[in-house]
Amino acid sequence: MERYSRQLLVLGLELQQKLKELKVTVVGCGALGSTLVELLTRIGVGYIKVIDADIVEISNLHRTLLFTEKDVGKPKALVCKERAKEINNEVEIEAITDIIDETNVEELVKDSHYVFDALDNLYFRLLLNDACVKHSIPLIYGGVMGEYSSVKLVLPYKNACLSCFLNYEGEEENVCETIGTLDTIVTTTASLQVQLMLNHLRGEEDNNLYYFDFRNMRFDKIKIERNEKCQACSLHEFRFLNSKEKKPACGIVKVEKEGPNNGFHIEKNKDGIIICYGDKCFKKVSR
Ligand SMILES: [Zn+2]
Structure with missing residues (x-):
């Protein structure tokens, strides 16, 4: 408990014990996800599952505190796991080198006490929301843009x-554009997501959406009511789980690949790269 002696002064022994028994899932291990993993590891969450099929690139480093130049070309989820074990070996970390889809997302999240959204795409965000709503698992959303x-x-x-107030308009949402951001925005957003979990563990049911304009230092607290026409929590249609929406064609997509199963490897082709983990392969389409 020496590790947590200063934290115990703030959280108390009972909450520290709750953290140790907690199982959380972080979906996405980019800038936001890796920061979440680091924060959750340091505060002593007992079990963290992290899901990402992508690899570290040099263009990630300006906003990703957990990754270094030595990690370029390695799977993000595995780097997150290794680094987290170095920070706090008492924490159990499971790294899943995969992307969520309608066939696996429910299984991946269903034993979690909290799920953290560290995704950068509205389709996958609403798919994750469908799974969390269906299984009544608290979901902590974090969205970063500029x-x-x-x-x-x-x-x-x-x-x-999320489906109560985020509208998905179909394919046009999936334009393959690159949205920039800064490490200051990412780390602050991840910190606020973890703070929402701590406050909820202390019994606070926070119903607000918090919106931050860092450039102008404007922070808004917006009360959002449940939408009685929500396709997830009101109508139980779960359109994303039931494959009613067209999947995005950019970012990372699963591909079928012929040939030998030779562990983790990367192949370059004209559209981008193919990342394989054994016989499971993903195409990373350049944005
Ligand atoms: Zn809803």
């Missing part, structure tokens, strides 16, 4: 879920 960000604690059937 010098803006927003966070929200989703408590299924108690407050607004």
